[in-house]
Amino acid sequence: MAIKAGELRHRVTIQSYVKGGRDDDGYELPSEWIFYKKAYAKITPLSTKDLLSAQAADSEITARMKVRYSTGLDIDTTMRVVWKGRLYAIDSQGLDDSDSGLEYTTFTLSGGIEQFKD
DSSP states (O other): OOOOGGGOOEEEEEEEEEOOOBOTTSOBOOOEEEEEEEEEEEEEEOOHHHHHHHHHTTOOEEEEEEEEOOTTOOOOTTEEEEETTEEEEEOSOOEEOSSSSSSEEEEEEEEEEEEOOO
């Protein structure tokens, strides 16, 4: 079953963390989050039932993110997602859909509390 285009209606920004190093003069450069890519996704906050189950299992997962499958999509757990001014840590490697494995990829997210200003 193909994923509907309207289902992926949330525009998210994926950021990658870059550790600081030293410049040519030996001064320390700051570590920072940088833009990795924008993507259309479906962000689904966990239901109250799922949230209580996650808390009972000592998990901080608060949402799921579904994106269209792509072989060039190199999203991993060292990155974060910005959506509606909220920051979400990516807590899991992508799980491919159960039909063909080539339709979409789902990630679990935690956080969503911090406000992010551009």
